[in-house]
Amino acid sequence: MFQVSGEGMLMVTARAPTNIAVIKYWGKRDESLILPINDSISVTLDPDHLCTTTTVAVSPNFESDRMWLNGKEISLSGGRYQSCLKEIRQQAGDVIDENKGICIKGEDWQKLHVHIASYNNFPTAAGLASSAAGFACLVYALSKLMNVKEQYELSAIARQGSGSACRSLYGGFVKWAMGNDVNGSDSIAIQLARETHWSDLVILIAVVSSHQKEISSTTGMRESVETSELLLQRSQNIVPKRIKQMEEAIRNRDFTTFAKLTSADSNQFHAVCLDTSPPIFYMNNTSHRIINCIERWNQSEGTPQVSYTFDAGPNAVMFAPNRKVASLLLQRLLFYFPPLPGDDLSSFVIGDQSILQEAGIGSMKDVQSLSPPPETKDSKFLSKHGGSVSYFICTRPGRGPELRAHGDALIHPQTGLPK
Numbered sequence: 366m367f368q369v370s371g372e373g374m375l376m377v378t379a380r381a382p383t384n385i386a387v388i389k390y391w392g393k394r395d396e397s398l399i400l401p402i403n404d405s406i407s408v409t410l411d412p413d414h415l416c417t418t419t420t421v422a423v424s425p426n427f428e429s430d431r432m433w434l435n436g437k438e439i440s441l442s443g444g445r446y447q448s449c450l451k452e453i454r455q456q457a458g459d460v461i462d463e464n465k466g467i468c469i470k471g472e473d474w475q476k477l478h479v480h481i482a483s484y485n486n487f488p489t490a491a492g493l494a495s496s497a498a499g500f501a502c503l504v505y506a507l508s509k510l511m512n513v514k515e516q517y518e519l520s521a522i523a524r525q526g527s528g529s530a531c532r533s534l535y536g537g538f539v540k541w542a543m544g545n546d547v548n549g550s551d552s553i554a555i556q557l558a559r560e561t562h563w564s565d566l567v568i569l570i571a572v573v574s575s576h577q578k579e580i581s582s583t584t585g586m587r588e589s590v591e592t593s594e595l596l597l598q599r600s601q602n603i604v605p606k607r608i609k610q611m612e613e614a615i616r617n618r619d620f621t622t623f624a625k626l627t628s629a630d631s632n633q634f635h636a637v638c639l640d641t642s643p644p645i646f647y648m649n650n651t652s653h654r655i656i657n658c659i660e661r662w663n664q665s666e667g668t669p670q671v672s673y674t675f676d677a678g679p680n681a682v683m684f685a686p687n688r689k690v691a692s693l694l695l696q697r698l699l700f701y702f703p704p705l706p707g708d709d710l711s712s713f714v715i716g717d718q719s720i721l722q723e724a725g726i727g728s729m730k731d732v733q734s735l736s737p738p739p740e741t742k743d744s745k746f747l748s749k750h751g752g753s754v755s756y757f758i759c760t761r762p763g764r765g766p767e768l769r770a771h772g773d774a775l776i777h778p779q780t781g782l783p784k
């Protein structure tokens with residue numbers, strides 16, 4: 366919402382979700398415009414559980430563009446922030462409200478400076494796509510402040526902050542079309558279906574403990590483009606088919622196909638990482654154990670009960686077709702990856718915690734007395750790995766960015782500084 370203070374400051378606060386790719390983006394054909402070598406498809410995660418909140422403010426008294434992330438001032442000099450700010454200013458419209466004494470013409474935005482305060486309600490730079498939610502929220506909030514008319518162009522602007530950010534401008538199920546234009550104007554996100562289209566889906570995230578310093582997605586994909594022949598084959602011959610199949614699976618809410626494609630595409634993306642020289646290892650032993658646990662279960666049932674996907678890190682994102690299956694998944698995961706003694710269950714499973722009740726787990730004692738999954742006949746698969754998952758987040762497909770009320774503003778209306 367617009368908020369005008371006595372100091373002549375105008376503010377907007379917005380919230381934006383993260384997303385998880387089910388057909389992965391990996392590889393750019395243009396590094397500075399962030400143009401991908403293939404289409405990708407993602408599911409937007411419920412912002413009630415994982416989101417960025419950003420307040421943007423403008424005042425004639427501001428001397429430079431400034432930004433605070435999670436309370437600490439950060440530099441906006443990087444090319445990605447500069448591209449987003451420049452592009453959004455070019456699209457800015459008039460903001461005129463005679464009653465409130467506001468008159469900002471479209472061209473005035475080139476001279477006016479903004480203050481930005483942003484907060485992620487989940488760990489930043491920890492493999493949970495903070496850059497996707499962050500850049501989507503920044504561009505969305507600025508577009509509202511600056512009265513940008515062409516809302517469909519926002520994804521092409523957010524893309525220049527971080528490729529995957531373009532998909533966070535929509536809720537539900539989203540495709541990022543790679544486009545053909547050299548200037549990137551058609552490399553944009555398109556909503557395939559709203560979150561309500563497939564609201565039974567349950568998403569469980571295992572935040573896997575990791576002390577390794579990971580290689581960033583930006584660097585990793587650059588090295589894959591330079592060295593992996595498998596990536597060339599994937600982007601030219603495999604992804605185009607999978608995109609069509611995935612679109613159809615989403616349209617028909619066909620979980621079996623959705624699950625098969627999601628896990629297969631994650632595995633192929635990590636195979637590309639291994640095919641990169643030098644090879645890149647994003648998953649760790651815990652990630653591999655989670656895959657084994659799910660594959661054993663799926664094999665024993667003959668059809669996929671759940672699916673998994675991993676981005677450029679060890680965290681698992683798992684999909685279940687409904688709450689019943691999600692609670693069976695949670696029982697299995699808590700059996701193999703219990704919290705450490707003394708941990709608190711209510712901070713070990715966060716997000717939509719009602720899933721714990723449905724899984725019949727009310728206390729740490731219930732976790733300890735979980736029986737081994739019935740498909741686990743061989744005792745070598747019975748070892749537990751307490752503490753190797755830091756915590757679980759239970760969520761669902763969610764809405765796209767939205768404006769927030771004045772009360773959520775992160776900038777003080779008098780000082781123009783973070784609250």
Ligand SMILES: Nc1ncnc2c1ncn2[C@@H]1O[C@H](COP(=O)(O)OP(=O)(O)OP(=O)(O)O)[C@@H](O)[C@H]1O
Pocket residue numbers: 417434483484485488489490491492493494495496497498499500503581582676677678
């Ligand atoms: N709320 C935000 N607003 C603007 N930029 C943000 C925000 N949160 C994160 N970023 C930017 O994204 C960077 C982190 O991106 P990075 O790709 O390292 O981590 P991630 O997106 O959390 O994890 P991953 O890409 O592995 O899923 C930060 O250093 C910052 O530049």
Ligand SMILES: C[C@@](O)(CCOP(=O)(O)OP(=O)(O)O)CC(=O)O
Pocket residue numbers: 385386388389390391399405496526527528529530582583584675676677
């Ligand atoms: C594995 C991925 O998560 C890669 C995401 O890469 P980024 O969007 O973080 O990379 P840049 O465009 O360089 O900022 C797959 C995906 O989200 O599609």
